[in-house]
Amino acid sequence: MTEQTQQLQNQLWNIANTLRGKMDADDFRDYILGFIFYKYLSKKMELYANEILKPDNLKFRELDGHAQEEAYLDAVRDAALDKLGYFLLPSELFSELARRGNAGGVHKFILGDLAKVLTHIEQSTMGSESEEDFGNLFEDLDLTSSKLGKSENDKNELIVKVLSHLDEIDFDIANTESDMLGDAYEYLIGQFASGAGKKAGEFYTPQQVSKVLAQLVAHGKDKIKSVYDPTCGSGSLLLRVAKEVNNKGIQFFGQEMNPTTYNLCRMNMIMHDVHYKRFDIKNENTLEKPQHEDMRFDAVVANPPFSAKWSASPLFMSDDRFSAYGKLAPKSKADFAFVQHMVHQLSDNGTMAVVLPHGVLFRGAAEGHIRKYLIEDRNYLDAVIGLPANIFYGTSIPTCILVMKKERTNKDNILFIDASQHFEKVKTQNYLREEDINLIIDTYTNRTTTDKYSYVATLQEVAENDYNLNIPRYVDTFEEEEPVDLAAVAQELKAIDTDMATTDATIADYCNQLGIDTPF
Structure with a gap:
């Protein structure tokens, strides 16, 4: 991380804390990230408009009152809707609102104008190709909420203060070689997750875990055309895969049930300069109403909600995602339903990596039946990796990663890795260090048996264990005491x-x- 990125992260977090005393973590997250996003859109709009107007020796801000104002604005609007996916008037730019709100050092009332601008950003996309990607993006920024203050003046005072502070910060958006702002945005999402308790798991996967999943699905591939996350949260896992393969042309697909988190994901994509034509994020229940069912992806990653409930309706027995297995995951534990869904979406030469609770490794009944089918009939399971406990926000339970491929190179064995004791404790959380991540990936790459860490089990051994994948059955971590x-x-x-x-x-x-x- 550069010193400049670190400085930006600290500045944004300090501004976020301006709101912290006024409301709880979830609410001030939505406001501060929304305002940062608005500033980003404004700056992108201004830079692109200036580029278009450059041959005429004009600046976007200079169009107000120009003799050919409407003609120029129409031309900029058409170009911006195609290139950026949205349009803003010069008077609607972030810096203009911040200036009007703090004119002469006195806070002027701008809440009404701000609400209109945010609505207009969404409305500017109507009828265009980007309409779905920008629709209702700002619906969680309720400027009338009493959480901002008791009176309208109190609310305005707080908002003007935040906008003024943000206006002073250089996001360095013109630097196309830097993703400084995108990284800072990710940092803020992570900071909010660390204080959000159980709700954190709904929108964020810790970056070190995302890195492991991304490197696993990118392993052995020079290029990945598409990546899919059926429970995409804020989109950090999708973006991490692209970062690992350094592929700027990768297509992102995801589904998220929570409307607020769905908005956060789309904002996160755009803030990382992902063109609206390169991502397709849907707001719907993945298991009950899949939105990309007919598509297949090179990489599939997920950190689904652990042991979530689902309908397990008998109607799903005729669903292509589940019908071949003969049984459905239980209503009270949808873990294997997500696995079946992900396998269905995986291309023949693709790789999937999913984080799950340890129960999926050994629970019997329908889950045992599904597990056996995946190994004995399909031979899709490539590796089982045990992670440290207390590594995810909101839960302290130990978790594991299942890696699956439809076309496996190592068809006669399954690799087991016990990485549960390799971590650093940071405050109240356990954390995978760089050396811990490298050890996992190196062991996966070389498929080595290492005493008390990993074991390459034959399919026969797994069958003899009745397809129980509990890691201690394969990796002996017993430490003998001195006599x-x-x-x-x-x-x-x-x-x-x-x-x-x-x-x-x-x-x-x-x-x-x-x-x-x-x-x-």
Whole structure:
């Protein structure tokens, strides 16, 4: 991380804390990220418009009152809708709102204007190809909420203060070689997750875990055309895959059930300069209403909600995602339903990596049946990786990663890795260090058996264990205790008895001198 990126992260987090005292973590996350996003869109709009107007020696801000204002604005609007996916008027730019709100050092009322601008950004896309990608993006920025203040003036005071602080920060958007702002945005999402408790798992996968999943699905591939996450949250996992393969042309696909998190994901994509034509994120329940069912992807990654409930309707027995297995995942535990869904979406030469609770490795009944089918009938399971406990926000349970491929190079074995004891404790969370991640990936690459860390099990061994994948069955982590020298212990006990007798005699002597009874 560069010093400049670190500085930007600190500046944005300090501004976020301006709102922290006014509302809870979830609410101030939505406001501060929304305002940062608005500034980003404004700056992109201005830079692109200036580029278009350059042959006419004009600046976007200079169009107000120009003799050919409407003609120029129409030309910029058409170009911007195709290139950027949205349009803003010069008077609607972030810096203009911030200036009007703080004109002459006095806070002027701008809440009404701000609400109109945010609505207009969304409306500007109507009827265009980007309409779905920008629709309702700002619906969580409720400028009338009492959470911002008791009176309208209190709300305006707070908003103007935040906009003014943000306006002073250089996002360095003109630098196309830098993703400084995107990285800072990711940092803020992570900071909010660290304080969000159980809700954090709904929108964020810790970056070190994302890195492991991304490197696993990118392993052995020079290029990945498409990546899919059926429970994409804020989109950090999707973006991490692209970063690992350094592929700027990768297509992103995802589905997210929570509307607020769905908006956050789309913002995150755009903030990382992903063109609206390169991502397709849907807001719907993945298991009940899949939105990309007919598509297949080179890489599939996910951190689904652990042991979530789902309908497990008998109608799904005729669904192509589940029908071949003969059984559905139980209503109270949808873990394997997500696995089946992901396998269905995986291309023949693709790789999928999914984080799941340890129960999927050994639970019986329908889950045991599905597990056996995936291994014995399909031979899709490539590796099982145990992660440390307390590595995810909001839960301390130990988790594992299942890696699956439809066309496996190592068809006669399954690799087991126990990385549960390789971590660093940071405050209340456990954290995978760079060396821990490298050890996992190196072991996966070389498929080596390492004492107390990894084991390459034959399919026959797995079958003999009745397809139970519990890692300790394959990786022996038992630490023998040093043998006890009973003779030495006996000598120590004798020495203690002698010391006690000496102490008792000393106490008795003191008692006699004082003329009192001894206590024994």
